[in-house]
Structure formats: structure tokens, C-alpha cells
Amino acid sequence: MTKAYDTFVDDLSQLKEGEEIELRIRDLETYDSKKVKAIVASSKEKLPGADILWLRFTRGLLREDPWAIKIIEELGGPID
Numbered sequence: 001m002t003k004a005y006d007t008f009v010d011d012l013s014q015l016k017e018g019e020e021i022e023l024r025i026r027d028l029e030t031y032d033s034k035k036v037k038a039i040v041a042s043s044k045e046k047l048p049g050a051d052i053l054w055l056r057f058t059r060g061l062l063r064e065d066p067w068a069i070k071i072i073e074e075l076g077g078p079i080d
Contacts, residue, residue: 004028005069006054006062015055017041020072025053035075044068 005025009015017040026033041047043065050068057063 002051004052004054004066006056008056008058008060010058012055015040015067017046022075023069025069025071028054036071037073037075039070039072041068 005027007023007025015021020037020039022035022037023040024033024035025038039047039050040053041050044050044052047068047070050070053067053069055063055067
């Protein structure tokens with residue numbers, strides 16, 4: 001079952017496609033926030049089997065097209 005998450009970004013250049021990055025995401029089913037190590041891509045076609053990642057800009061504006069995310073690891077510790 002595909003899950004859906006969102007994250008806030010200032011600029012799309014912060015997201016490096018195809019590379020492991022650390023992100024703060026929110027599960028859109030439970031609204032729980034967590035810090036993860038993940039790989040992201042600008043479309044599901046570029047990252048088969050991935051979940052959905054909605055991008056919100058700093059003021060909360062939702063980007064029209066979702067990205068894709070594969071969570072590699074949940075990172076412990078407080079969410080900044």
C-alpha cells in the first residue's frame with residue numbers, strides 16, 4: 001500500500017534526486033512527524049515502488065505535482 005507524506009522546502013534545489021538525504025517528513029495518515037534518511041525523485045517513474053511525497057513551500061503552498069520517496073531509515077532524536 002502506497003503511503004503519502006509531505007515535507008516543507010524553501011527551494012527545490014534542496015532536494016537531491018537519487019541521493020540519500022535527511023528530511024523531516026509528516027505522515028499524512030497519522031500526521032506524525034519524523035526525521036528520515038531517504039531517496040527522493042521528482043516522479044514515481046524515476047523511483048519505482050516509492051511512496052508519495054507532497055512538497056510544501058515555506059509559506060505552506062502545496063506544489064501541484066507530487067514527488068516520490070523511499071525511506072531508508074528512520075532517524076531517532078528530536079525533530080528540530
